[in-house]
Amino acid sequence: xxxxxxxxxxxxxxxxxxxxxxxxxxxxxxxxxxxxxxxxxxxxxxxxxxxxxxxxxxxxxxxxxxxxxxxxxxxxxxxxxxxxxxxxxxxxxxxxxxxxxxxxxxxxxxxxxxxxxxxxxxxxxxxxxxxxxxxxxxxxxxxxxxxxxxxxxxxxxxxxxxxxxxxxxxxxxxxxxxxxxxxxxxxxxxxxxxxxxxxxxxxxxxxxxxxxxxxxxxxxxxxxxxxxxxxxxxxxxxxxxxxxxxxxxxxxxxxxxxxxxxxxxxxxxxxxxxxxxxxxxxxxxxxxxxxxxxxxxxxxxxxxxxxxxxxxxxxxxxxxxxxxxxxxxxxxxxxxxxxxxx
Amino acid sequence: xxxxxxxxxxxxxxxxxxxxxxxxxxxxxxxxxxxxxxxxxxxxxxxxxxxxxxxxxxxxxxxxxxxxxxxxxxxxxxxxxxxxxxxxxxxxxxxxxxxxxxxxxxxxxxxxxxxxxxxxxxxxxxxxxxxxxxxxxxxxxxxxxxxxxxxxxxxxxxxxxxxxxxxxxxxxxxxxxxxxxxxxxxxxxxxxxxxxxxxxxxxxxxxxxxxxxxxxxxxxxxxxxxxxxxxxxxxxxxxxxxxxxxxxxxxxxxxxxxxxxxxxxxxxxxxxxxxxxxxxxxxxxxxxxxxxxxxxxxxxxxxxxxxxxxxxxxxxxxxxxxxxxxxxxxxxxxxxxxxxxxxxxxxxxxxxxxxxxxxxxxxxxxxxxxxxxxxxxxxxxxxxxxxxxxxxxxxxxxxxxxxxxxxxxxxxxxxxxxxxxxxxxxxxxxxxxxxxxxxxxxxxxxxxxxxxxxxxxxxxxxxxxxxxxxxxxxxxxxxxxxxxxxxxxxxxxxxxxxxxxxxxxxxxxxxxxxxxxxxxxxxxxxxxxxxxxxxxxxxxxxxxxxxxxxx
Numbered sequence: 001x002x003x004x005x006x007x008x009x010x011x012x013x014x015x016x017x018x019x020x021x022x023x024x025x026x027x028x029x030x031x032x033x034x035x036x037x038x039x040x041x042x043x044x045x046x047x048x049x050x051x052x053x054x055x056x057x058x059x060x061x062x063x064x065x066x067x068x069x070x071x072x073x074x075x076x077x078x079x080x081x082x083x084x085x086x087x088x089x090x091x092x093x094x095x096x097x098x099x100x101x102x103x104x105x106x107x108x109x110x111x112x113x114x115x116x117x118x119x120x121x122x123x124x125x126x127x128x129x130x131x132x133x134x135x136x137x138x139x140x141x142x143x144x145x146x147x148x149x150x151x152x153x154x155x156x157x158x159x160x161x162x163x164x165x166x167x168x169x170x171x172x173x174x175x176x177x178x179x180x181x182x183x184x185x186x187x188x189x190x191x192x193x194x195x196x197x198x199x200x201x202x203x204x205x206x207x208x209x210x211x212x213x214x215x216x217x218x219x220x221x222x223x224x225x226x227x228x229x230x231x232x233x234x235x236x237x238x239x240x241x242x243x244x245x246x247x248x249x250x251x252x253x254x255x256x257x258x259x260x261x262x263x264x265x266x267x268x269x270x271x272x273x274x275x276x277x278x279x280x281x282x283x284x285x286x287x288x289x290x291x292x293x294x295x296x297x298x299x300x301x302x303x304x305x306x307x308x309x310x311x312x313x314x315x316x317x318x319x320x321x322x323x324x325x326x327x328x329x330x331x332x333x334x335x336x337x338x339x340x341x342x
Numbered sequence: 343x344x345x346x347x348x349x350x351x352x353x354x355x356x357x358x359x360x361x362x363x364x365x366x367x368x369x370x371x372x373x374x375x376x377x378x379x380x381x382x383x384x385x386x387x388x389x390x391x392x393x394x395x396x397x398x399x400x401x402x403x404x405x406x407x408x409x410x411x412x413x414x415x416x417x418x419x420x421x422x423x424x425x426x427x428x429x430x431x432x433x434x435x436x437x438x439x440x441x442x443x444x445x446x447x448x449x450x451x452x453x454x455x456x457x458x459x460x461x462x463x464x465x466x467x468x469x470x471x472x473x474x475x476x477x478x479x480x481x482x483x484x485x486x487x488x489x490x491x492x493x494x495x496x497x498x499x500x501x502x503x504x505x506x507x508x509x510x511x512x513x514x515x516x517x518x519x520x521x522x523x524x525x526x527x528x529x530x531x532x533x534x535x536x537x538x539x540x541x542x543x544x545x546x547x548x549x550x551x552x553x554x555x556x557x558x559x560x561x562x563x564x565x566x567x568x569x570x571x572x573x574x575x576x577x578x579x580x581x582x583x584x585x586x587x588x589x590x591x592x593x594x595x596x597x598x599x600x601x602x603x604x605x606x607x608x609x610x611x612x613x614x615x616x617x618x619x620x621x622x623x624x625x626x627x628x629x630x631x632x633x634x635x636x637x638x639x640x641x642x643x644x645x646x647x648x649x650x651x652x653x654x655x656x657x658x659x660x661x662x663x664x665x666x667x668x669x670x671x672x673x674x675x676x677x678x679x680x681x682x683x684x685x686x687x688x689x690x691x692x693x694x695x696x697x698x699x700x701x702x703x704x705x706x707x708x709x710x711x712x713x714x715x716x717x718x719x720x721x722x723x724x725x726x727x728x729x730x731x732x733x734x735x736x737x738x739x740x741x742x743x744x745x746x747x748x749x750x751x752x753x754x755x756x757x758x759x760x761x762x763x764x765x766x767x768x769x770x771x772x773x774x775x776x777x778x779x780x781x782x783x784x785x786x787x788x789x790x791x792x793x794x795x796x797x798x799x800x801x802x803x804x805x806x807x808x809x810x811x812x813x814x815x816x817x818x819x820x821x822x823x824x825x826x827x828x829x830x831x832x833x834x835x836x837x838x839x840x841x842x843x844x845x846x847x848x849x850x851x852x853x854x855x856x857x858x859x860x861x862x863x864x865x866x867x868x869x870x871x872x873x874x875x876x877x878x879x880x881x882x883x884x885x886x887x888x889x890x891x892x893x
Binding site: 032033034035038039041042043044045046049056084085086087088092095096151154155158159162166167168169172282283284285287288291292295298300 | 397399401404406479480481484485487535544545548563564565566567569589591592593597598601602604605607758759760761764767783793799802803804
């Protein structure tokens with residue numbers, strides 16, 4: 001019951017946040033210089049055609065009327081017309097979001113598993129060569145932008161070693177599997193096409209690892225730091241005094257409470273990729289939402305800009321809810337704290 | 343010790359997994375039978391892959407940029423086809439006549455042109471195409487403002503009725519890409535902006551074609567690529583080793599292009615590679631640089647109604663001060679120094695237009711005649727360059743240095759394209775100078791003269807000069823309405839003479855588009871002198887040969 005109340009409360013908060021975000025981004029998008037209608041139709045299109053286009057998109061209406069038209073459509077799943085792709089923004093989102101989501105999922109797995117394992121290893125061997133190596137590598141990881149890794153991987157694995165594909169989601173000689181989720185790996189498995197699955201997975205490796213390294217380094221540092229702090233706690237000393245194996249202390253008792261800050265940051269990093277990934281998508285010619293987002297901004301595609309920002313905002317909200325649920329599961333005191341406050 | 347061994351073992355296993363499972367990235371020797379076009383047993387599938395700047399609109403009523411135009415020439419046919427000398431030759435239209443008053447153009451069509459769905463191309467499709475283009479009003483529609491109506495005389499005769507004479511009309515028909523009416527309307531959404539025509543098939547044509555050209559759409563992924571396959575029933579010509587598959591890839595990232603070319607996954611690279619990237623690509627065995635021009639000119643557009651560039655002598659002083667040789671030798675190597683606002687190779691160019699040259703003595707002489715001489719400190723010149731084209735900054739900084747040699751103070755300002763378009767739409771906000779590339783839309787001087795200097799273009803990014811000169815407008819309109827070609831070109835020359843008198847812009851150079859490509863196994867007519875001066879036509883894949891056996 002408490003859990004249901006928690007979810008409902010968070011959903012209500014999310015709706016309010018999304019509403020506020022939509023108003024903010026709606027206004028900001030219109031501050032960007034440029035006439036979107038003229039930009040979409042080119043300089044030689046007759047003014048009457050441009051004017052009709054402006055009227056069809058409600059660009060001549062007062063901003064609050066424009067917002068009314070937009071929110072009315074958005075509530076029905078229609079985010080308007082994209083002047084960049086010349087079709088419905090909803091269709092764009094449906095096509096491009098799964099590509100970025102697929103990238104994000106593998107990136108999320110790599111950065112969470114890698115970050116936590118490295119953090120544990122580093123904490124367990126604090127101030128020894130393992131710890132020092134992980135810390136030095138973490139500095140590089142945190143300081144180096146993802147696109148630098150992307151370029152390096154492309155040159156090493158795509159060019160020098162020639163063992164991984166360079167661009168796109170699937171090799172040109174393979175047919176795309178029937179779309180169910182939009183994730184090529186999943187759709188291929190559902191269709192029983194293992195060749196396409198493996199090919200799609202290989203296409204994911206370089207961009208995912210490039211995106212994952214920075215956050216992975218950060219999470220390793222946070223995990224290490226948190227575990228190192230908690231290692232000094234009384235209950236650890238108690239467990240050691242009771243001859244509980246060190247491995248069990250680390251994995252069962254220490255990790256559980258130490259991982260909370262990591263999970264929180266992991267959630268933010270995961271959601272942030274929707275915005276960060278555009279350079280990596282550009283380098284690998286990945287047809288994702290992040291790249292689409294930059295293009296709509298550069299072309300002042302008002303509907304596209306608003307929709308992309310809303311999707312990113314929604315992603316943050318959903319991920320935060322999931323993180324809160326996980327954290328409350330990891331630390332009973334947080335759950336208890338919520339109950340006591342009632 | 344155990345742990346080190348364990349970690350090492352895991353690392354080795356993972357590496358072996360990646361290396362083995364990844365393997366060398368090679369295409370299978372033979373594609374799946376259902377994918378490859380019908381070929382003899384020993385022949386391989388020839389592929390031509392080209393990178394382009396995206397997005398690409400394959401709807402002929404929507405797109406007008408380079409990648410879109412390059413796709414049109416492969417997917418569609420036109421009534422007439424451009425020739426290397428700037429003229430046109432019969433294509434779908436076998437012959438044509440013009441009425442004495444120049445207001446009616448009648449075209450007789452071939453009877454053997456098949457669309458990709460197997461139906462035959464008729465005059466109804468031509469009428470539909472023109473009606474659709476002018477109704478939608480986007481893309482190249484602006485070129486047909488004089489077309490009042492289109493009539494179907496019979497299945498293979500179509501007539502265009504103009505509201506006024508339009509000299510370049512025949513030339514502009516290289517941009518009328520003929521669509522299959524039945525197919526388009528069968529796929530049009532009923533809910534759209536165009537009344538009973540619904541959306542006029544716009545959404546469907548984003549990812550499909552309705553053409554009769556040498557290639558048809560096999561797969562179109564909006565953010566990724568356009569894949570076209572050979573149309574076996576094409577009525578026209580295929581070079582013996584023309585590609586079976588043509589792929590336009592939407593990326594211009596230098597690292598990506600370099601990697602793809604190194605792996606022989608790309609035959610022709612885009613023109614947006616930097617000088618350094620081009621040099622790097624040339625080091626790949628077999629790669630050479632193809633240079634081509636489509637009449638695109640680079641200007642310093644000077645505001646003729648804002649101090650100090652409102653003074654004709656001041657403008658002429660700047661024109662004499664700029665170091666054009668350094669621009670074309672160091673910053674944009676391969677570019678051709680301008681001889682006026684129109685490309686020297688274009689029909690209608692005035693051959694006696696003074697070539698842009700640096701002469702500091704003449705610059706000072708002109709400056710001394712200017713009303714701002716002696717007060718130059720009070721009138722700095724603002725030069726705005728487009729942020730998305732980094733090399734423009736170099737030109738702007740060179741100009742700053744050159745102008746300072748004659749005592750003119752300049753400020754160089756980096757401006758994003760969106761802001762440039764906005765400021766150039768307002769006379770008060772437009773700066774003294776904007777550096778812009780402008781491309782002609784049909785292969786005649788009139789295209790550039792109209793789009794650059796007529797009053798209708800003043801509030802657009804194609805003109806910062808704000809000439810607003812009714813006399814010049816009348817000259818341009820009169821020239822364009824002249825049917826007789828020689829007479830029309832003579833009028834173009836008069837317009838250029840008038841422009842030379844007032845020097846509204848610095849004409850720096852004609853852009854040389856450079857495409858790194860595999861000369862070792864790609865025979866590209868555009869590299870051997872048969873360049874067609876209409877954007878996109880050099881990428882007609884049916885005349886390009888890919889010698890896969892030489893790869």
